[in-house]
Amino acid sequence: MQEALFYSFSIENHVPADHLLRAIDRFVDLGGLREHLRPYYSETGRPSIDPELMIRMLIIGYCMGIRSERRLCEEVHLNLAYRWFCRLDLDGAVPDHSTFSKNRHGRFRDSDLLRKLFEMTVERCMAEGLVGGEGFAVDASLIRADVHRQRSVPGDQGLPPEAAGRAVTEYLEVLDDAAFGNATPVQPKRINLTDPAARWTAATREAAFYSYSTNYLIDLDHAVIVDVEATTSVRQAEVLAQRRMIERTQERFGLWPEKLVADTAYGSAPNLAWLVEDQGIEPHIPVFDKSARSDDTFARSDFTFDHEDDSYVCPGGKRLRPSNRNFKTPRPPANADGFIRYRAREKDCGACGLKERCTPKLAARKIMRSVHEGARDMARDIANTDAYLVSRRQRKKVEMLFAHLKRILKLDRLRLRGPNGAKDEFHLAAAAQNLRKMAKMRPIPGLAMA
Incomplete structure (x- = not known):
């Protein structure tokens, strides 16, 4: 040659x-x-x-x-x-x-360079007109940690003294962080020795595995990711991440959404009250409610609440009140869980012909009402509107982003360990998805469309 x-x-x-x-x-x-x-x-x-x-x-x-x-x-x-x-x-x-x-x-x-890189992509998406800021959706997805399932100890034993490494050091640093170690008082079933911050979870149909959660807050116009947060894989941490992302988006980009779309995991009473009362955001979220009964007895929805009298009216016409007598020492209206107990009088229930359909096992009927029931009622009213049906379809956009993250970008398993490693990978992946979104929505001028 x-x-x-x-x-x-x-x-x-x-x-x-x-x-x-x-x-x-x-x-x-x-x-x-x-x-x-x-x-x-x-x-x-x-x-x-x-x-x-x-x-x-x-x-x-x-x-x-x-x-x-x-x-x-x-x-x-x-x-x-x-x-x-x-x-x-x-x-x-x-x-x-x-x-x-x-x-x-x-x-x-x-x-904090990778966080800054992600925020640069959000700012560019806003400059390109791809962020409306009127409605957001939030969700979390499990990402497998880079650990071996069998290299672990029971959670009640704690981490052995000989455990060492960067991931172990980071785990000890986030024990008081509400997004990781302090997310829930429930002790984890198992603790991994390689990456102790990874959570043992059986939330999927597959065999249990160690994971982190990536939390996305997206704009509903073009599914642009406006914020991302790494947390441990428990519901309480994901709800906290939603609050952090909304507050950070308001502070960093000045975006104040009118509505938030999410699934039932975000429908707890305190979270709905935070959205409605503190942020002024309409919750297009199913209410997390366990008041339904499976024994054909009257549910709470069969009782009518009287706001002026602060009492419930049962199907038999009797009233349930927070207190049916006066105490020398006033009792708090709600318990530590934030619920008020409305009780009927025993003589009213004993003489009622509907007792077998209402409270067959107890002497008197009791109804639990949250101190944030106003926000829950608002969410229930929104669920009966046509806008809520549209929001249900829009929520699939965040699920599609997670599918794209795992199938196209191949981020179904982390390569970095520790909470900081998860943050780095999630920020880079979200930045890449926003860049690909802009490349798709704003094609190069002059190129023939397929």
Whole structure:
């Protein structure tokens, strides 16, 4: 083979005009990256690798579903489109895969850079007119942790003294965090020795596994992710994440939604009261209610509440009150759980012909009413409107994002360990989904549509 002495080669001419990275590149502005990271780099010594190059490589990995950093470095070395996106010439050196680990656990995490990168994509989506801000949807999805199921101990034994590592240190740091260790007083069934913050869960039809939860708050117009939060896999932590994301979105982007769409896990009385009374948001959420009965006796819905008299009227016409007598020492109206007990008089129930259908086993009927029942009633009234039916269909958008996250971006299992590792992966994945969303909704001008 006769080799030419000189070559005229341009990577620009070998990247297809309709390539996904060309469409994404228009929305990636990392101009302020170096200034943001300046305090974390030394002015002396050997020059460090350009942080913009590593961020662009991470964007490629999460947009293209390349989960391995070692394989990502190989792909950037070989693929012309990847080199073009990273601003590398043919002779440009690709960083070693170990460099990503050092920066992820060091400079990037200390500077909260990946959170800033995600917020940059949200700001760009808002600038492109893809965020309406009128309605949000929220949900959580389980992501498997990078641990072995059998390397664990029972939860009541606690973590052994010899357990060590970065993930163990992070676990000890978040024990008082309401999104992780302090999310619930219930002791976990098992604790993993490799990543103790991962939660043992049997919430799916599959065999139980260790996981983290990624929480999405999306805008309903074009399913843009406006916030993301990593938590342990319990319902209380997911409800707390919803509150954090709404407050952070209001503070960071000035978005005040009129309604929030979610499933029953977010329909507890305190959460509905927080949405209605504190935030002024309409809850398009099914009410979490266990008052229904399966023994054909009267349910709470068969009783009529009288707001003026603060009492319930039973089907027999008798009243149930919070107290049927006066006490020398006034008793609190509600218990520690936030419920008021309305009781009927024993003589009223004993002489009633409907007693067998109302309270066949007890002397008198009792009704539980939450102190936040007004917010629950509002959610029930919304559930009877046509707008609620539309919201039920719109809620599927967040489920589709989770399906895209696991099937297309291949994030069905974490590669980083510890709460901080989960945060890093979830922020990068959400940023990649927003970039792909903009590339789809705002195609390159001049390209013929398929």
